[in-house]
Amino acid sequence: MIPLLHDFSGSRVLVFGGGPVGARKARRFAREAEVVVVSPSFADADFGDATRKRAAPDPAEVPDWIDRIEPALVVAATDDSEVNAAVEDAARERGLLVNRADHSGERAPGSVVLPAMARSDPVVVGVSTQGHAPAVSAVLRDEIDAQLDGAGELATFVGALRDRLDERDIDSRDRRDVLAAVAASESIRTRLAEGETDRAHDGVEKLLRKTKA
Ligand SMILES: C[C@@]1(CC(=O)O)c2cc3[nH]c(cc4nc(cc5[nH]c(cc(n2)[C@H]1CCC(=O)O)[C@@](C)(CC(=O)O)[C@@H]5CCC(=O)O)C(CC(=O)O)=C4CCC(=O)O)c(CCC(=O)O)c3CC(=O)O
Numbered sequence: 001m002i003p004l005l006h007d008f009s010g011s012r013v014l015v016f017g018g019g020p021v022g023a024r025k026a027r028r029f030a031r032e033a034e035v036v037v038v039s040p041s042f043a044d045a046d047f048g049d050a051t052r053k054r055a056a057p058d059p060a061e062v063p064d065w066i067d068r069i070e071p072a073l074v075v076a077a078t079d080d081s082e083v084n085a086a087v088e089d090a091a092r093e094r095g096l097l098v099n100r101a102d103h104s105g106e107r108a109p110g111s112v113v114l115p116a117m118a119r120s121d122p123v124v125v126g127v128s129t130q131g132h133a134p135a136v137s138a139v140l141r142d143e144i145d146a147q148l149d150g151a152g153e154l155a156t157f158v159g160a161l162r163d164r165l166d167e168r169d170i171d172s173r174d175r176r177d178v179l180a181a182v183a184a185s186e187s188i189r190t191r192l193a194e195g196e197t198d199r200a201h202d203g204v205e206k207l208l209r210k211t212k213a
Pocket residue numbers: 024025028099100101102103104105112113114115116117127128129130131132133134135137138
């Protein structure tokens with residue numbers, strides 16, 4: 001399996017199953033997609049901004065739900081494996097992305113796994129065991145999360161620096177060297193994490209003088 005980032009803004013996601021797992025998936029996707037959760041009952045959990053529809057479709061009724069909602073991705077998170085299988089089949093027939101929450105290990109071709117995630121926007125890290133051991137993904141995610149201090153600020157800062165360098169007369173090799181040096185600079189990252197943006201800019205100027213840019 002290959003990790004990809006997919007932008008779901010403007011898309012719909014349909015979740016079958018309103019238990020804790022359906023809620024977790026709904027919350028995740030509701031950050032940017034319009035999410036609908038179909039279930040006969042809903043756990044006392046945070047579903048983000050998802051719309052809840054109370055219904056218990058049997059396997060034969062699943063395709064109709066998908067055709068009505070027109071999602072880009074479908075999640076099968078019920079506790080009924082026949083319903084989950086019908087969700088997977090109907091999604092696949094329609095060429096939609098499908099995440100099946102009740103399967104691990106060997107995956108059907110074309111299936112989607114949700115990784116454990118650590119974020120320091122705009123930096124995002126996903127960890128997966130390709131379905132084999134989700135608890136391991138969660139532990140590794142916690143370890144990575146502890147290392148992300150200042151990562152988001154650094155990415156935002158270096159992104160803006162790229163634009164500023166485009167306005168300077170700097171050759172492309174020097175540009176790359178400066179960006180790599182700033183990205184790797186512990187002191188600039190620490191200053192940014194502490195909100196000392198001016199001092200981070202001083203650090204950049206020092207590096208630029210070294211490359212005579
Ligand atoms: C294949 C996958 C499908 C998918 O994409 O959903 C899947 C499948 C299954 N999970 C099961 C169990 C658990 N899942 C978790 C936790 C998480 N599971 C997540 C993802 C995935 N789980 C995908 C693979 C990810 C990868 O590649 O590593 C995370 C990372 C992301 C998320 O779900 O958002 C999230 C961490 C969230 C976070 O902390 O952020 C815990 C730990 C806990 O709850 O504390 C347990 C109990 C311990 C255990 O059993 O290992 C079971 C058995 C159910 C049963 O037997 O009842 C199945 C089905 C099966 O094994 O058949």
